[in-house]
Amino acid sequence: MAKRLLVMGAGGHGRAVADLAAECGWTVAGFTDRVTGASILGRDEDLTALAAAGAMDAAVVGVGNAALDRRAALFQLLKASGIVVATLVHPRAVLSRSCRLGEGVVVFAGGVLGSSVEVGDNAVVYSGVIAEHDCRIGAHAYLSPGVVLCGGVTIEAGAFLGARATVLPNLTVGKEAEVAAGAVVISDVPAGEMVMGVPARPRGGR
Ligand SMILES: CC(C)(COP(=O)(O)OP(=O)(O)OC[C@H]1O[C@@H](n2cnc3c(N)ncnc32)[C@H](O)[C@@H]1OP(=O)(O)O)[C@@H](O)C(=O)NCCC(=O)NCCS
Known part of the structure; x- marks a missing residue:
């Protein structure tokens, strides 16, 4: 049953x-x-x-x-x-065998998690997210549909990334930071900051 x-x-x-x-x-x-x-x-x-x-x-x-x-x-x-x-992983998500998921993680259809990716407890990986090799996604982080994390990216605990946001390799999005939908992150985002646009800039800092 x-x-x-x-x-x-x-x-x-x-x-x-x-x-x-x-x-x-x-x-x-x-x-x-x-x-x-x-x-x-x-x-x-x-x-x-x-x-x-x-x-x-x-x-x-x-x-x-x-x-x-x-x-x-x-x-x-x-x-x-x-x-x-x-912990819920959609049958049509694609996870590397070396990827590690914490408790309560949800991975929706079409999510792709690459080699050695680590996902912390209670994180959300929405439809079509791609997190390439060696990314670390912190506890409670929220990756909206279509987010792309290039290799070696760190998303700290509780950070939010809007739909189709992209983060370039080896960068860090800080704790509880917010990345707007469609933004392209080209430098580290400090904890608690909101960034938007292409390239991503702090809100109000355009
Ligand atoms: C970043 C975000 C959280 C801001 O929301 P908000 O605080 O309600 O912001 P507003 O709509 O009041 O817009 C504020 C300003 O930011 C701009 N802005 C908002 N979202 C933007 C975006 N994604 N990219 C670029 N600029 C954006 C607005 O044009 C506005 O500019 P102005 O001050 O020059 O008029 C929101 O726009 C967003 O991107 N949310 C993600 C939604 C999402 O992906 N959800 C997925 C759920 S599964």
């Missing part, structure tokens, strides 16, 4: 994660969220009680870029609950 997965967050990203889970062979038991609804089993804080009631076999964070700042806290809540954390 397929194992039952609970997804924390019932918004657009949460539903995308639920679809991914189904492709990976899970049965989606339901969601936790702040709002109520047909398939919402409770609030995030109810996780431990839901597990005690046998509602699921594992759980995963499904909150996306609408609430990036909550993703790490939800993961900590999940870890503290003792529930198994699922």
Whole structure:
């Protein structure tokens, strides 16, 4: 029998994660969220009680870029609950055998992770992302559809990269930095900074 997965967050990203889970062979038991609804089993804080009631076999964070700042806290809540954390890789993603994934990572269809790539806990690798050899993607980082990381790039914890952003080789995008959709990063991005454009410049610094 397929194992039952609970997804924390019932918004657009949460539903995308639920679809991914189904492709990976899970049965989606339901969601936790702040709002109520047909398939919402409770609030995030109810996780431990839901597990005690046998509602699921594992759980995963499904909150996306609408609430990036909550993703790490939800993961900590999940870890503290003792529930198994699922890692989801779409059957049509392509991962090098030397690539390493942390707990709770989600890799959507068409993701390509090259040789020796390391992906930290709870990171999101959306459809069509390419991370070439030796990239390090930190915990809770969020790579939107079509992001391209050239070889040796470091994405620090909690950083956000918008759709089709590109990062040139061996650069670092700092902790909780944001890279706008379509930007081409040609130099290191300091922690917490937002950059945009081609070449990418700090917001307001054009
Ligand atoms: C960078 C981003 C977060 C900024 O959002 P925001 O704070 O709402 O910014 P605004 O839309 O108010 O735009 C602010 C300025 O930045 C510019 N700008 C916004 N996004 C830009 C982009 N991707 N590239 C270049 N310039 C951009 C705007 O034109 C505007 O310029 P102005 O001040 O000269 O008028 C957003 O535009 C973005 O790129 N988000 C990524 C979305 C995405 O990829 N989601 C994937 C989810 S799966």
